Amino acid sequence: MLAGPVDSLQGEARQYLARGKMVGFFPTRSLTYIFYCLPTRTIRELKCLGLESFKKQLEHIEPDISDSLSILGSWSDVAESRARRVDVKSWVSDRAVMLGDAVHALDPSWAQGANLSLQDAVALANTIEKCFESKNFSAQALRGYERERRKQTKFVQNEAERTARLTTTEDLFYYWLGKRVLQRTGRSKDLMRSALRASCGLTDHFSLREKIRFII
Ligand SMILES: Cc1cc2nc3c(=O)[nH]c(=O)nc-3n(C[C@H](O)[C@H](O)[C@H](O)COP(=O)(O)OP(=O)(O)OC[C@H]3O[C@@H](n4cnc5c(N)ncnc54)[C@H](O)[C@@H]3O)c2cc1C
Numbered sequence: 001m002l003a004g005p006v007d008s009l010q011g012e013a014r015q016y017l018a019r020g021k022m023v024g025f026f027p028t029r030s031l032t033y034i035f036y037c038l039p040t041r042t043i044r045e046l047k048c049l050g051l052e053s054f055k056k057q058l059e060h061i062e063p064d065i066s067d068s069l070s071i072l073g074s075w076s077d078v079a080e081s082r083a084r085r086v087d088v089k090s091w092v093s094d095r096a097v098m099l100g101d102a103v104h105a106l107d108p109s110w111a112q113g114a115n116l117s118l119q120d121a122v123a124l125a126n127t128i129e130k131c132f133e134s135k136n137f138s139a140q141a142l143r144g145y146e147r148e149r150r151k152q153t154k155f156v157q158n159e160a161e162r163t164a165r166l167t168t169t170e171d172l173f174y175y176w177l178g179k180r181v182l183q184r185t186g187r188s189k190d191l192m193r194s195a196l197r198a199s200c201g202l203t204d205h206f207s208l209r210e211k212i213r214f215i216i
Pocket residue numbers: 081099100101102108110111112113114115116117
């Protein structure tokens with residue numbers, strides 16, 4: 001949803017985490033983008049209580065935004081979406097190719113869907129150039145693009161799902177684990193770098209050492 005501008009947020013985003021919910025406030029050029037991740041059951045309950053009660057909940061989390069919420073006049077100003085994963089057996093066929101969400105939609109927790117799609121486009125452009133040179137647009141000739149992109153895509157899909165599970169879970173154990181991973185990452189520059197590299201699309205795996213260090 002988009003709320004009005006918030007003076008204290010200029011140039012700075014804020015994100016909060018509690019058991020079963022995660023909320024983020026991001027200043028745009030003239031407005032404030034707010035996302036709120038909740039279990040489906042809670043969204044239904046929230047809607048039953050009405051928009052004003054919803055706004056009060058957001059104000060309680062971040063008092064600085066209270067004035068900016070007045071532009072939310074009805075539930076139609078609040079877009080609701082559910083994370084959906086797409087896995088496709090083959091991304092290519094003779095003279096046809098798919099890319100982006102059509103082949104690998106993923107949980108938005110890593111904010112990587114559009115980035116992956118752009119990376120697909122770059123890889124595909126290189127493959128298509130070769131297809132023009134060889135005048136061969138068969139599935140076999142196009143498959144190079146799919147091979148180049150599969151590993152990173154699967155890695156990001158899986159890790160985004162894992163992150164979502166740890167950051168929006170109502171389960172006490174996973175909530176504790178999620179907090180531990182965040183705290184450990186926040187205390188170590190190396191781990192911060194590993195997490196950033198992965199969530200910026202610069203790698204397609206975590207080493208075993210990194211996986212262990214995120215937890216222990
Ligand atoms: C809540 C949320 C937050 C997100 N945040 C981020 C983020 O911060 N960073 C990030 O990188 N990604 C983010 N994403 C993911 C990102 O939006 C998608 O991964 C990205 O838009 C995928 O691009 P695409 O071109 O593959 O598909 P789309 O952007 O979905 O484009 C497909 C287009 O095809 C059109 N279309 C569909 N069917 C037809 C048809 N039959 N005929 C003609 N046109 C058709 C659609 O209208 C649409 O315009 C987020 C997603 C969600 C849901």
